[in-house]
Amino acid sequence: MQLLIGNKNYSSWSLRPWLVMKQAGIAFEETLVPLYQGDSKEQILRISPSGKVPALVDGDLVIWDSLAIVEYLAEKFPGRGIWPADPAARAVARSVSAEMHAGFTQLRTHLSMDIRGRKTARIDAATQAEIDRICAIWTDCRNHFGENGPFLFGAFSAADAFYAPVVTRFVTYGVEVPDSARQYMATVLALPAMQQWIADGAAEPWSLSF
Ligand SMILES: N[C@@H](CCC(=O)N[C@@H](CS)C(=O)NCC(=O)O)C(=O)O
Structure with a gap:
């Protein structure tokens, strides 16, 4: 899986799924696009149809939006404690x-x-x-x-x-x-x-x- 993220210093939405994946021990490659540079939008749009980060690529599937990514990971990796068990x-x-x-x-x-x-x-x-x-x-x-x-x-x-x-x-x-x-x-x-x-x-x- 590949996680498309923005600058680590500034991109709060990127931090959320990145941290979930690290904590859950899910292997992934990260691709960082620095935000608000000349070609940032173009680079992001090559992967993320919303033009925003984060986006998760899993094979042919692209999931954009932090909450949707986290829900997808929770379904794909049950038992990793992404959400509480109770x-x-x-x-x-x-x-x-x-x-x-x-x-x-x-x-x-x-x-x-x-x-x-x-x-x-x-x-x-x-x-x-x-x-x-x-x-x-x-x-x-x-x-x-x-x-x-x-x-x-x-x-x-x-x-x-x-x-x-x-x-x-x-x-x-x-x-x-x-x-x-x-x-x-x-x-x-x-x-x-x-x-x-x-x-x-x-x-x-x-x-x-x-
Ligand atoms: N609702 C989205 C928000 C995503 C979002 O606003 N991302 C910002 C960075 S933190 C972004 O991509 N900004 C770049 C732009 O709008 O060009 C999510 O939860 O993932």
């Missing part, structure tokens, strides 16, 4: 992942992912409300489903991958969060795969300003 936990994991996939527009606009950057953001009331909602999601998941491990649903699952870019944004913009959230962030950041992604992003030559 149906109730799995349903909530899908809910919080879908909430991230479909929402948090203030965060996306004002705190865009720039992993190696250290910035200050003007956090208005609407953005703060989204930050509070994310911290509440993390606390609720940890309290209800997290007893068997340090992640949202105990063991690592796709839900953690969906929130991994938020973890890096909170670091980049020095967002103040409760201790429980800080602990969860440290857990995600300590993953060897996250460390690899962060180091690869830090070494990239491209610099984008949003």
Whole structure:
């Protein structure tokens, strides 16, 4: 399988399926197209019909969109723990992942992912409300489903991958969060795969300003 991704420093959507695949031990080749360069769109469109990354190529099949990719992988590799095994936990994991996939527009606009950057953001009331909602999601998941491990649903699952870019944004913009959230962030950041992604992003030559 081949995973088409954007810059590791900037492409939050690419990080999600990449991290899922690494954590699930799924072998794949990664193809990185630096975003917003002269021919980026053309290069992406050669593989991804939406013109966006990520896209997963499996033989003749192309799957674009991070959530569709993760669902495909969960079906193709059952038993790798991509979603929690318990149906109730799995349903909530899908809910919080879908909430991230479909929402948090203030965060996306004002705190865009720039992993190696250290910035200050003007956090208005609407953005703060989204930050509070994310911290509440993390606390609720940890309290209800997290007893068997340090992640949202105990063991690592796709839900953690969906929130991994938020973890890096909170670091980049020095967002103040409760201790429980800080602990969860440290857990995600300590993953060897996250460390690899962060180091690869830090070494990239491209610099984008949003
Ligand atoms: N809903 C899509 C969003 C994909 C997306 O917006 N990707 C951005 C990069 S993080 C992109 O490809 N931007 C390049 C462009 O629009 O030209 C997903 O979940 O995969």
